[in-house]
Amino acid sequence: MSTGLSDALRVLVQWQSTPNQALAILQLDPDLPFPEVLSEEQCERMTFVLNIHSDLGTIFDAPEDRSGYMSSPHDDPYYEGKSPLELISTGDLTVFERVCWHIDAMRVL
Structure with a gap:
Protein backbone atom coordinates (compact mmCIF):
# COMPACT_ATOMS: atom_id res chain seq x y z
CA MET A 1 0.00 0.00 0.00
CA SER A 2 1.35 3.40 -0.95
CA THR A 3 2.18 5.94 1.73
CA GLY A 4 -0.27 8.40 0.19
CA LEU A 5 -3.10 5.88 0.35
CA SER A 6 -2.37 5.00 3.98
CA ASP A 7 -2.21 8.74 4.82
CA ALA A 8 -5.53 9.37 3.06
CA LEU A 9 -7.16 6.46 4.90
CA ARG A 10 -5.82 7.75 8.22
CA VAL A 11 -7.35 11.16 7.47
CA LEU A 12 -10.68 9.58 6.54
CA VAL A 13 -10.70 7.78 9.91
CA GLN A 14 -10.07 11.14 11.62
CA TRP A 15 -13.06 12.55 9.72
CA GLN A 16 -15.17 9.68 11.13
CA SER A 17 -15.70 8.13 7.73
CA THR A 18 -17.26 4.68 7.63
CA PRO A 19 -15.40 1.97 5.68
CA ASN A 20 -18.03 2.17 2.92
CA GLN A 21 -17.64 5.95 2.73
CA ALA A 22 -13.86 5.60 2.48
CA LEU A 23 -14.22 3.10 -0.37
CA ALA A 24 -16.61 5.43 -2.23
CA ILE A 25 -14.51 8.53 -1.62
CA LEU A 26 -11.32 6.92 -2.92
CA GLN A 27 -13.12 4.70 -5.49
CA ARG A 66 -10.18 20.12 11.96
CA SER A 67 -11.54 16.58 12.10
CA GLY A 68 -15.09 17.55 13.03
CA TYR A 69 -15.59 19.97 10.15
CA MET A 70 -15.89 17.20 7.59
CA SER A 71 -18.40 15.10 9.54
CA SER A 72 -20.60 17.97 10.79
CA PRO A 73 -23.63 19.23 8.87
CA HIS A 74 -23.31 22.88 7.83
CA ASP A 75 -25.91 25.59 7.29
CA ASP A 76 -23.76 27.08 4.52
CA PRO A 77 -25.94 27.16 1.38
CA TYR A 78 -23.25 25.24 -0.46
CA TYR A 79 -23.67 22.21 1.82
CA GLU A 80 -27.48 22.49 2.12
CA GLY A 81 -27.46 21.18 5.70
CA LYS A 82 -25.25 18.20 4.86
CA SER A 83 -21.74 17.43 5.98
CA PRO A 84 -18.86 17.70 3.51
CA LEU A 85 -18.14 14.03 4.22
CA GLU A 86 -21.68 13.12 3.21
CA LEU A 87 -21.28 15.01 -0.07
CA ILE A 88 -17.94 13.52 -1.06
CA SER A 89 -19.16 10.04 -0.09
CA THR A 90 -21.49 10.08 -3.09
CA GLY A 91 -18.44 9.22 -5.17
CA ASP A 92 -19.18 12.05 -7.62
CA LEU A 93 -15.79 13.49 -8.55
CA THR A 94 -17.28 16.87 -9.51
CA VAL A 95 -18.87 17.23 -6.07
CA PHE A 96 -15.59 16.20 -4.48
CA GLU A 97 -13.72 18.86 -6.48
CA ARG A 98 -16.22 21.52 -5.45
CA VAL A 99 -15.94 20.64 -1.76
CA CYS A 100 -12.15 20.79 -2.08
CA TRP A 101 -12.30 24.21 -3.76
CA HIS A 102 -14.82 25.50 -1.21
CA ILE A 103 -12.59 24.53 1.70
CA ASP A 104 -9.52 25.89 -0.07
CA ALA A 105 -11.31 29.23 -0.49
CA MET A 106 -11.97 29.33 3.26
CA ARG A 107 -8.22 29.74 3.82
CA VAL A 108 -8.23 33.19 2.32
CA LEU A 109 -11.33 34.54 4.05
Missing part, protein backbone atom coordinates in the same frame (compact mmCIF):
# COMPACT_ATOMS: atom_id res chain seq x y z
CA LEU A 28 -11.54 1.57 -4.04
CA ASP A 29 -12.80 -1.90 -4.88
CA PRO A 30 -14.20 -3.58 -1.73
CA ASP A 31 -12.63 -6.85 -2.90
CA LEU A 32 -9.22 -5.19 -3.36
CA PRO A 33 -9.16 -2.11 -1.11
CA PHE A 34 -5.36 -1.82 -1.14
CA PRO A 35 -4.31 -2.03 -4.80
CA GLU A 36 -0.65 -2.09 -5.67
CA VAL A 37 -1.22 0.54 -8.36
CA LEU A 38 -3.75 3.35 -8.09
CA SER A 39 -5.58 4.72 -11.10
CA GLU A 40 -5.19 8.36 -12.05
CA GLU A 41 -8.62 9.14 -10.59
CA GLN A 42 -7.81 7.34 -7.34
CA CYS A 43 -4.62 9.39 -7.05
CA GLU A 44 -6.62 12.56 -7.67
CA ARG A 45 -9.12 11.62 -4.97
CA MET A 46 -6.33 10.78 -2.54
CA THR A 47 -4.77 14.18 -3.27
CA PHE A 48 -8.11 15.91 -2.60
CA VAL A 49 -8.35 14.21 0.81
CA LEU A 50 -4.81 15.21 1.73
CA ASN A 51 -5.26 18.78 0.45
CA ILE A 52 -8.51 19.23 2.38
CA HIS A 53 -6.79 17.89 5.49
CA SER A 54 -3.95 20.37 5.01
CA ASP A 55 -6.34 23.27 4.36
CA LEU A 56 -8.34 22.47 7.48
CA GLY A 57 -5.08 22.53 9.44
CA THR A 58 -4.51 26.13 8.36
CA ILE A 59 -8.13 27.17 9.01
CA PHE A 60 -8.64 25.62 12.45
CA ASP A 61 -6.30 25.56 15.43
CA ALA A 62 -8.05 22.84 17.45
CA PRO A 63 -7.63 19.26 16.20
CA GLU A 64 -11.27 18.45 17.01
CA ASP A 65 -12.39 21.35 14.81
Whole structure:
Protein backbone atom coordinates (compact mmCIF):
# COMPACT_ATOMS: atom_id res chain seq x y z
CA MET A 1 0.00 0.00 0.00
CA SER A 2 1.35 3.40 -0.95
CA THR A 3 2.18 5.94 1.73
CA GLY A 4 -0.27 8.40 0.19
CA LEU A 5 -3.10 5.88 0.35
CA SER A 6 -2.37 5.00 3.98
CA ASP A 7 -2.21 8.74 4.82
CA ALA A 8 -5.53 9.37 3.06
CA LEU A 9 -7.16 6.46 4.90
CA ARG A 10 -5.82 7.75 8.22
CA VAL A 11 -7.35 11.16 7.47
CA LEU A 12 -10.68 9.58 6.54
CA VAL A 13 -10.70 7.78 9.91
CA GLN A 14 -10.07 11.14 11.62
CA TRP A 15 -13.06 12.55 9.72
CA GLN A 16 -15.17 9.68 11.13
CA SER A 17 -15.70 8.13 7.73
CA THR A 18 -17.26 4.68 7.63
CA PRO A 19 -15.40 1.97 5.68
CA ASN A 20 -18.03 2.17 2.92
CA GLN A 21 -17.64 5.95 2.73
CA ALA A 22 -13.86 5.60 2.48
CA LEU A 23 -14.22 3.10 -0.37
CA ALA A 24 -16.61 5.43 -2.23
CA ILE A 25 -14.51 8.53 -1.62
CA LEU A 26 -11.32 6.92 -2.92
CA GLN A 27 -13.12 4.70 -5.49
CA LEU A 28 -11.54 1.57 -4.04
CA ASP A 29 -12.80 -1.90 -4.88
CA PRO A 30 -14.20 -3.58 -1.73
CA ASP A 31 -12.63 -6.85 -2.90
CA LEU A 32 -9.22 -5.19 -3.36
CA PRO A 33 -9.16 -2.11 -1.11
CA PHE A 34 -5.36 -1.82 -1.14
CA PRO A 35 -4.31 -2.03 -4.80
CA GLU A 36 -0.65 -2.09 -5.67
CA VAL A 37 -1.22 0.54 -8.36
CA LEU A 38 -3.75 3.35 -8.09
CA SER A 39 -5.58 4.72 -11.10
CA GLU A 40 -5.19 8.36 -12.05
CA GLU A 41 -8.62 9.14 -10.59
CA GLN A 42 -7.81 7.34 -7.34
CA CYS A 43 -4.62 9.39 -7.05
CA GLU A 44 -6.62 12.56 -7.67
CA ARG A 45 -9.12 11.62 -4.97
CA MET A 46 -6.33 10.78 -2.54
CA THR A 47 -4.77 14.18 -3.27
CA PHE A 48 -8.11 15.91 -2.60
CA VAL A 49 -8.35 14.21 0.81
CA LEU A 50 -4.81 15.21 1.73
CA ASN A 51 -5.26 18.78 0.45
CA ILE A 52 -8.51 19.23 2.38
CA HIS A 53 -6.79 17.89 5.49
CA SER A 54 -3.95 20.37 5.01
CA ASP A 55 -6.34 23.27 4.36
CA LEU A 56 -8.34 22.47 7.48
CA GLY A 57 -5.08 22.53 9.44
CA THR A 58 -4.51 26.13 8.36
CA ILE A 59 -8.13 27.17 9.01
CA PHE A 60 -8.64 25.62 12.45
CA ASP A 61 -6.30 25.56 15.43
CA ALA A 62 -8.05 22.84 17.45
CA PRO A 63 -7.63 19.26 16.20
CA GLU A 64 -11.27 18.45 17.01
CA ASP A 65 -12.39 21.35 14.81
CA ARG A 66 -10.18 20.12 11.96
CA SER A 67 -11.54 16.58 12.10
CA GLY A 68 -15.09 17.55 13.03
CA TYR A 69 -15.59 19.97 10.15
CA MET A 70 -15.89 17.20 7.59
CA SER A 71 -18.40 15.10 9.54
CA SER A 72 -20.60 17.97 10.79
CA PRO A 73 -23.63 19.23 8.87
CA HIS A 74 -23.31 22.88 7.83
CA ASP A 75 -25.91 25.59 7.29
CA ASP A 76 -23.76 27.08 4.52
CA PRO A 77 -25.94 27.16 1.38
CA TYR A 78 -23.25 25.24 -0.46
CA TYR A 79 -23.67 22.21 1.82
CA GLU A 80 -27.48 22.49 2.12
CA GLY A 81 -27.46 21.18 5.70
CA LYS A 82 -25.25 18.20 4.86
CA SER A 83 -21.74 17.43 5.98
CA PRO A 84 -18.86 17.70 3.51
CA LEU A 85 -18.14 14.03 4.22
CA GLU A 86 -21.68 13.12 3.21
CA LEU A 87 -21.28 15.01 -0.07
CA ILE A 88 -17.94 13.52 -1.06
CA SER A 89 -19.16 10.04 -0.09
CA THR A 90 -21.49 10.08 -3.09
CA GLY A 91 -18.44 9.22 -5.17
CA ASP A 92 -19.18 12.05 -7.62
CA LEU A 93 -15.79 13.49 -8.55
CA THR A 94 -17.28 16.87 -9.51
CA VAL A 95 -18.87 17.23 -6.07
CA PHE A 96 -15.59 16.20 -4.48
CA GLU A 97 -13.72 18.86 -6.48
CA ARG A 98 -16.22 21.52 -5.45
CA VAL A 99 -15.94 20.64 -1.76
CA CYS A 100 -12.15 20.79 -2.08
CA TRP A 101 -12.30 24.21 -3.76
CA HIS A 102 -14.82 25.50 -1.21
CA ILE A 103 -12.59 24.53 1.70
CA ASP A 104 -9.52 25.89 -0.07
CA ALA A 105 -11.31 29.23 -0.49
CA MET A 106 -11.97 29.33 3.26
CA ARG A 107 -8.22 29.74 3.82
CA VAL A 108 -8.23 33.19 2.32
CA LEU A 109 -11.33 34.54 4.05
